[in-house]
Amino acid sequence: MASISNPFIINGKIPTEYFCDRVDESASLIKLLLNGNNVVLTSPRRVGKTGLVEHCFQQSELNEKYHTIFVDILGTSNLREFTYVFGQQIFEALKTKSQKLIDLFFNTVRSISGEFGYDVITGLPKFNISLGAIENPQHTLNEIFTYIDKADRRCIIAIDEFQQIVNYPEKNIEAILRTHIQHCSNANFIFAGSERHILAEMFNSYSRPFYASTSPLNLDELKLDKYSEFVTRLFEKFGKTIDSQIIEYVYGLFDGNTYCMQKTFNATFSATETECSMQIAEDSIASILLENERNYQSRLALLPPKPKELLIAIAKDGVAQRLTSGEFIRRHKLSSASSVQSATNQLLANDWITYSITDGYKKFFLTDKFMTLWLKDQFGQGWR
Numbered sequence: 001m002a003s004i005s006n007p008f009i010i011n012g013k014i015p016t017e018y019f020c021d022r023v024d025e026s027a028s029l030i031k032l033l034l035n036g037n038n039v040v041l042t043s044p045r046r047v048g049k050t051g052l053v054e055h056c057f058q059q060s061e062l063n064e065k066y067h068t069i070f071v072d073i074l075g076t077s078n079l080r081e082f083t084y085v086f087g088q089q090i091f092e093a094l095k096t097k098s099q100k101l102i103d104l105f106f107n108t109v110r111s112i113s114g115e116f117g118y119d120v121i122t123g124l125p126k127f128n129i130s131l132g133a134i135e136n137p138q139h140t141l142n143e144i145f146t147y148i149d150k151a152d153r154r155c156i157i158a159i160d161e162f163q164q165i166v167n168y169p170e171k172n173i174e175a176i177l178r179t180h181i182q183h184c185s186n187a188n189f190i191f192a193g194s195e196r197h198i199l200a201e202m203f204n205s206y207s208r209p210f211y212a213s214t215s216p217l218n219l220d221e222l223k224l225d226k227y228s229e230f231v232t233r234l235f236e237k238f239g240k241t242i243d244s245q246i247i248e249y250v251y252g253l254f255d256g257n258t259y260c261m262q263k264t265f266n267a268t269f270s271a272t273e274t275e276c277s278m279q280i281a282e283d284s285i286a287s288i289l290l291e292n293e294r295n296y297q298s299r300l301a302l303l304p305p306k307p308k309e310l311l312i313a314i315a316k317d318g319v320a321q322r323l324t325s326g327e328f329i330r331r332h333k334l335s336s337a338s339s340v341q342s343a344t345n346q347l348l349a350n351d352w353i354t355y356s357i358t359d360g361y362k363k364f365f366l367t368d369k370f371m372t373l374w375l376k377d378q379f380g381q382g383w384r
Helices: 023-034 049-057 079-094 099-108 137-150 162-167 173-182 196-204 224-237 244-253 258-271 278-291 293-301 305-317 326-331 337-349 369-378
Strands: 039-042 067-072 155-160 187-193 215-218 353-358 361-366
Touching (some): 023 039, 023 215, 039 049, 039 196, 049 067, 049 155, 079 099, 137 173, 162 173, 162 187, 162 196, 196 353, 244 278, 258 278, 278 369, 293 369, 305 337, 305 361, 305 369, 326 337, 337 353
Parallel strands (some): 039 187, 039 215
16 A cells, blocks of 8 residues: 555545544444344444445455445436446446456346447456446346346445435335345345435335335444544654644534544644644634635525525524524524425435434534534634
């Protein structure tokens, strides 16, 4: 592996030595998979579910016995696109394993195999077919699952942002996928997602096809003590120091959100020569907000007035509850409970906000914690 210049890795797979804790969660996930379970893995956005899956896939218990495959379907909007992405990731993950698996793919997924090209350097086939080449998605999907069943090793397939399928125009998509997965005897599946309220309905409702078909695993924010040890160790590994109060400050600022903390300490580590100060940490965060300012402005410009007003109100509170209460509406000068409810539904549907449930109450917050800080700055509250 190439040498690491910044141990706070924010893109790609994270080597085990730069992966923070998750010992218990990793052990639980691996144990469930080794015992033949399908798993629904939920967490808030950017808390680390993708990293956890990839970390587990690197462990010898899985990668030496199974074909591990990661499929991200966040960008898909219908069954055709799902089939394309699903087939592409299955093929790309297995084509380097053996020529036998390549030949098996072409002999099994006949509806699209004739569309493939070849890499002029490696000579390996490339999944460069057009989306339109999938003329009958259900038929091609059936072929892909047949291929999985014929693979020379059992497969573990993680489908990230699985809740995306509820937005597909095909009304029977859950039943179609449930049937394929139920009859797939050579694979176990991880259904991962960040919109926990949608996944809970999909897997816990008696009337839905995936009811009682998985083992649940919820991923919460990293504990402060574990994360503080992790940050301190990585700074010291590279001959730098950081005070635990700075780590605690950043942790509190982002409510333990893994991505935001990792992004912050990536920038902070880069700006630190020997000893990190609070000023360096705050300046690093301010720099990240400035980098994203144009993006935030563009996104806000697309929001209708009432959802935008509610988004700003939630950002000002940081974490907000009882959004339709008279107290919340008066304090933020919103119009009415009905308009707030409508705006809440719009913001949830488009992933602007999410919520957790504590003591029976929903607590709402922005999905992008950096945007929360930026909005506080824009509307005079500040975050420092």
